[in-house]
Each structure stands twice: as structure tokens, then as C-alpha cells.
Amino acid sequence: MGGGDAAGGTGGKQANDRLGSWFVRSGWSKGELARQVNRRARQMGAHHISTDTSRVRRWLDGEQPREPIPRILSELFSERFGTVVAVEDLGLRAAHQPPGASGVDLPWAAPQTVALMSEFSRSDLMLGRRGFLGASLALSAGPALVEPMQRWLVPTPAGPGGTGREGAARQDRSGHPVRLSGPELDLLDTTTVMFRAWDAQCGGGLRRKAVVGQLHEVTDLLQDHHPEAVTRRLFKVAAELAELAGWMSYDVGLQPSAQKYFVLALHAAKEAGDRPLGAYVLSSMSRQMIHLGRPDDALELIHLAQYGSRDSATPTTQAMLYAMEARAYAGMGQVNKCHRAVRMAEETFTDSRPEEDPDWIGFFSEAELNAENAHSYRDLAYVAGRSPTYASLAEPVMARAVELFGADPGHQRSYALNLVGMASVHLLQKRPEEAAGFAGQALDVAGRLRSERVNTRIRRTADTALRDYGEVPEVAELSDRLRVELPDDCESAAAQAV
Template sequence: MSGNGGSGSSVDKRPNEQLGSWFVRSGWSKGELARQVNRRARQMGAHHISTDTSRVRRWLDGEQPREPIPRILSELFSERFGCVVAIEEIGLRAAHQSPSVSGVDLPWAGRQTVELISEFSRSDLMLARRGFLGTSLALAAGPALIEPMQRWLVPTPPGAPADVPVLAAQAAARRTTKLSGPELDLLEATTRMFRQWDAQCGGGLRRKAVVGQLHEVTDLLQEPQSDAVSARLFKVAAELAELAGWMSYDVGLQPTAQKYFVLALHASKEAGDKPLGSYVLSNMSRQMIHVGRPDDALELIHLAQYGSRDCSTARTQAMLYAMEARAYANMGQPNKCHRAVRMAQDTFADISGAEEHDPDWIRFFSEAELHAENAHSYRDLAYVAGRSPTYASLARPEMERAVELFGKDDIHQRSYALNLIGMATVHLLEKEPEQSAAAAEKALSVARRVRSERVNTRLRKTVDTAARDYADVAEVVHVADQLALHLPDCVETAQAV
């Protein structure tokens, strides 16, 4: 029974009306849903799962499947409808998890932060098969996410940050390990190298290496160090946790990504680095836009702006305004979106010769990235407004400039691919299928060199839309054939969801 994800009890079953409602609206057949569940189970390494049509019927009739089936169904419906569909919303029960593994409402204290990062990174390394760790997590949204993150702003009581140094002092009698300045410099340089690899190669290439380095840093944080060294180590931990979250997001592990982002925010608070915390919140905001929660995205961006307005550089502030514009665009608020775009442009123009003091984690936000964010804001507005040609025309010059600049950049290849795909979507909005196909084909050539599920998924969706609307255009048919030939896994996903 467990091999099929069945329940051990069938007493007093009633039809699962919530699951039935999502199922009917999805347009899937029972057989299609069973195939998707089996495919996702294989991806995460749960090879014992073998679902069929009769098993799906029993779930609809009220049977409660065992884990990881509820998580898989939650992920599949979330992807289908473009928003977070929690396990409870489909009438299923989630397995009980300890606070250290599930949820985002974690203790804001140094010692617990170190322990949680250590435990989570170790679990990720042990269960590194794609998606497996994510099945023990749920993606938080709404007040369950926003309210715990607001505690980032609460000042730490005097003397409270000493919990880790106190433990170190207690251990000092037994151990005399000290981390030297050159060793710290090397850790920071390694983090910068990982960040460059991610931009150039995508999140799928070095994610486990980043997680392993993060776990090593937590070991160092549990050894006796001076307050100054502990602060630098917490900053390294925050940057590595953020990067692990970003890489997880890039390869489609959304709950895992969110947990790393939350842990990164905790570590940045321990490091006393508010600008870094605001950057972590901006990535959490981007994730919320990705899963169809722009209201949550806006709350997170406002929290980031409020917490770092007096201490972040012009480049960081410009990035936050650009993300604010993205949230407003997806909420269908054009006036506020326009205002945020202008604020991003004006603030970016304030960057002066002092920009060499920008931390490495924000240097990605270049002129190309500014144009790219503004282009996507207007593109998103166009879709929200029913494929508006007005907003598409605003997106076009911004996207063209982003593509031009990224095309000269050998490092940010994933961004180049994403903006080529963005250009393809703008051409579709302007009813130019041939030009859209040309941009998509360029994106495909870059995507083949970048290990990014995000790039593959966006490219597939764009080409799929073009093929549906312009099936008689030879250029569109050609790029669809090329996609099927060179990114077959991407096409399989398209068929699945």
C-alpha cells in the first residue's frame, strides 16, 4: 500500500471536495495526474511511488495519501495555477515536522541560527537528490511568512548577541582554534567565486558545493572566535545561505530556496548587516512574484526598504525600487509601477565614484540589470492588462537595451538568456512571431550552456505560447522543433504541466 502512497486508514471517508475542485479546474484526467505524480516522485528519488488512475480516484474519494504524495500534489497544482496551493487547501494533511525543518518562524538568536543552518545544510547534502529535501518542506506565504520576517527589524537587546561567543568562551579552555585574517579573506573570496559561477553557469552546477561550504562555516561559528571574527563569519554564512537559496530557486526547489533565504536573513541580522538583509528580502520578494504572490512580494520589499534606507548604497536602493516596480506591475497598479521605475532610474543615476565600495553581492545590479527589471515590469503590466500594446511598447526599448548589454557580458550568461526570452515575449505581445522565434532560438543556444531550470521553463512556456498562437509560422515551428531536440527534459515538463 505504501508503495502507492496510500493511507493506512479508510474509516469514515468522505469525498475530498477541495482536491476535487482543484482537479476539475486543472483540466487534467486522472491518468495525466497519476503520470505527473510518478514523474515528480522519480525526480526526487522516491522510486517506490507508483500511482495509477484508481489510486487518484481513491484520493478524490477521501483517502489520505502518505508523504511525499501531499507535497507532490501541492507542487503540481501550484505550478499549474501559478500560485501557492498549500497542502491544506487541497484537503490533505501534511506530515508533522519539527520547527527546525519546517516553517519559517524561527528563533532570532545567534546560537539557534548556527544550529539551524548546520542542520538544514547537512540534511540537504545527505538528501541531495533533486527535490527530495523539498518534499519535507512547505512554501510559506501570506501572514505566515510576512509576520516572522518583520522581526528582522526588532533590535537585538543589549548583550543578546553574545550567545555564540559565550559558548565559544566556555569551549576556549578546551580548544584554542582561531581563524586567521588570511583564512577569513579566503572564505570571502570563495563566496565571490561561487557567486560568479552561478551567474555564468546557472544554479544547477555548483549548488551542492555552496551548501557544503555553508556547512563548514557553521562548524567554524561553533568554535571559539573573537566578536569581530564571528561577525565576519556570520556575514559569510548569510551570503552563502542566500546563494544556496538563489541556486535552489533557479533549479526549481522553491521550499528549499525559501528556507535558505530565511536562514540567510537570520545570519545577516547576527552579522549586523542590514543592507545584506535587504538583499535577501528582495530575493524572497522575487520568489513570491514567481509563485503568483505579488502582494507578499510588495510587503517584503517594503520591509527591506524600511530596514536599510539609511545604510544601503544607491545601487542597492535602486535594485529595491526596481523590485517594487515588479510587484506593483504584477498587482496591476500601473501608476505606482511607473513611479517605482522612475525612482529606480533616478537612484541608479546617483551612483558615483564611491561605487567601488559596493559589496560584491549587489554588483550584479548593472545598467543592463536595471533595464532588464524595468522591461519585465512593463512586460508583466502588459499581460496583467490583457496583453496591452501600450505597456508592451514601453517594455520593448528597455528589453532591447538589456539584451544588447548582456550580449557583451561573458559572465552573466543566465541573465542574457532570460532577457532574450523576455524579448521573445515582447515580440509575441506585439504580434511579431518571426522576431519572437529568432529571439527564442538565440536564448536556446545560451540555455544549452547554462544549467538553470528557470531558464528552461521560461523558454518552454514562451515557445509553447508561440506554437499555440502561430502554428502556421515556419520560424515558430522550427524553434519548437529545436527546443524538442536540444532540451527534451524541458519539453517533457511542458507536457506534464
């Protein structure tokens, strides 16, 4: 048993009833929770963590584990119950954090944005492999998340030229200010486009560190003095890279890190004066809240994005925001509003002009539109008690998404996610054989990806199938494949790259 998860003091312990309550409701055994903790620790790079059933028993008996265990438990229970379960909710003590180390309520000013991006990306690069970065963060939700983001729309007074420390511009050896040429700026844009394509094709685990490193280099450039147009362009690149770093972190299961990058990306988009890009960042934050079972927060973020970009976003971006609005309404069980948002997404997408779109919205194709709307119907089916009516609405739309993504080698992760979505729709329709077939296809694709999100969805869908239809041969065969090809307690491929 590794020393990293030992407790502080053990004298005078009382049973931790809060942790015990969450544990009982989870349905996990002590061994299963220990395996989940170990797997998440490896994803964070905290290889010194090695928990077993006796250690879990001691936590339930009142022992206080040291970081990063409390944060890991918070993430695991949050995902299990589809809502944010704070460290304190588990009866555990959160580590004291210096100002700015956690939380999302950051100063909306260029110098602070640059400093925070530089500090956070450097910490991720230098400390993330040892697990300390993830241990220092906590997810924000509700008003603590939404209210600070509303300040994205508040105008800020223009500061003096440059964002350098104490107003000093760095100079080269000849004593001249550092200057960037047009081709150099173009290369930064091209590199960001390349990273985005790699993420779509291979998943977030393969190149996450490279994106974080590139972000750190750009924030380094932002500490020099530049003409205003160059500074804005650098902030735009920083915003795109920070959003992508957040998206990749989300994809490999590092939820607190993902949220921090998204927040920094929104700050950078504000400094760039790019409202549509800021709306895109807010949509990524909304997706994360849907994933965490917070559709009300997701809806607030999407409405903020729509309001802030209503006069500047292209039809493609507007259609994407409507589709995300539908996802949020579906999670809330708001049937009529969900249908209206789906219809608005479809109608607005007909006005899409890809040649006018920025690269970051290029993912929102006909395939993605169908995928989002199908998942909205699928989510309505779950909220309505596994309604076959909404499942039947989801099936043809999801089938179209699968067909289109299957023909697109550049979006293999989306292909896998929609194969899993198709499997879940068949489970809702009580067709376990077909569900197992689609989940098996998703497993084939997952072997070529570095995406913990894909792996987790396959596991969850297979677990549901096994629980409800374990006697069906195709389901039993899928379960056997999972034990060999995607064991739950293995060190995931994503963890190796994180």
C-alpha cells in the same frame, strides 16, 4: 509503479472534491499531472516515485498519497495558478513536522540561528538526494511570512561572547582555542565570490551542493568562540552563502528549500549587523514571491528592505530595491506607482559607484536595470489584458537588456531569461515569428546551463505560442525542437546536480 507513492488506507474512501476542483481548473490531463509529479520527484532526488494515470485517478477518488507526493502536488498547483496552494487546500494530509522543521517564524538569536543553519544544511547534504528534505517543507506566504520577517528590524540584546554550545569553545590538540587568521577569513570571502560567479554563468544546478557544504562548514566555525569582529564576519559569510543556496534552490525549482535558506540568511545578516545585506536577502525573497504570483507579499518584503537599509545601502542597492518595487506594483496592476518606482530606479542608478559596492550587488548592472524595468512593463501588459501599449514600452528596454547580456559571458542565465522575456513581448504584440526566434535563441543558451527556471520559462512561452499560433511554421519548428532538446518529462540537468 513505485511503492513510494502508495496510499495509507483505502477503506471508506470518498472522492477528493478539493483536489478534483484544482485538477479540473488546471487543464491538465491525468497523464500530464503524472508526468509533472515524476519530473518534480526526480528534481528532489526521490527516484522511487513513479506515478501513472491510474494512481492520479485514485487520488481523485480519495486515496491519500504518502509524502513527498502531497508537497509535490502543492508546489505544482501553486506554480500553475500563481498563488500558494497548501497541501490542506488540496484535501490532502500534511505530514506532521517537529518544531523548526518547517515554517519561517524562527527565534532571532545567534545560537539558534547557528544551530538551525547547521541542521538544515546537514539535512540537505545528507537527505536531499533521497527526497526527504523537500518533503518536509511547506511554503509560507501572506502574514505568516511577512510578520516574522518584520522582526528583522527589532534590536536584540547582545549575548555573551561566542555562540558555541553551552558556552564551550572548541580547542585544538594543545588545548588552545580555535582561531582564524585574516587570510583564512579572506579565503572564505573569495570562495563565496567564486560560487556566485559560477551561479551567474552556469545556473543554480551545477554547484548548489558545494555552496550548501561550504555553508555547513562556516556554521561549524560559528560554534567556536571568536572575537566579536570575527564572529560578525563569519555570520556575514554565512548569510551570503545561505542566500546563494536559497537562490540556487529557487533556480532549480526547490521553492520551499529556497525560502528556508532565505529566512536563515536574513537571520545571519541580522547577527552580522549588516542591514544592506539583509535588504538584499529580502529582495531575493521578494523575487520568489513575484515568481509565485504573490506581488502583494513581494511589495511588503521590499518595503521592509527599503526601510531597514535606507541609511546604509549604496545607490546601486537602492536602485535594485526600487526596480523590485516596480515589479511588485506591476504584478498588482498599480500603473502610476510602477512608473514612479521605475523612474526612481533609473535616477538612483545614475549615482551608482561600483567600487563602493559589496560583491553581492555586483549583478545589478545597466543590463539588469533594463531587464527588471522591461519585465515590469511586460507584467503590466499582462495584468492589463495583454495591452499592446505596455508591450511597446517593454520592447526597447528588453532589447537593450538582451544586447548587454549577450555581450557578457559571465551572465548567461540572465541572457537566456531576457531572450525569453523578449519572446513574450513579441507574443503580446502578435509577432509569433519573432517570438519563436528569440525563444529558439534562449533554447541555444539553455543547453549550456543548469537552470530549471530557464527551462520552465522557455516551455511556458513556447506553449503559449503553440496555443495561439500553432499554424505558424516557426512556432511549429520551435515546438519540435523542444520535444527533442527539452522534453518536459525528462530528468532535467538540474535534477542531476540537486
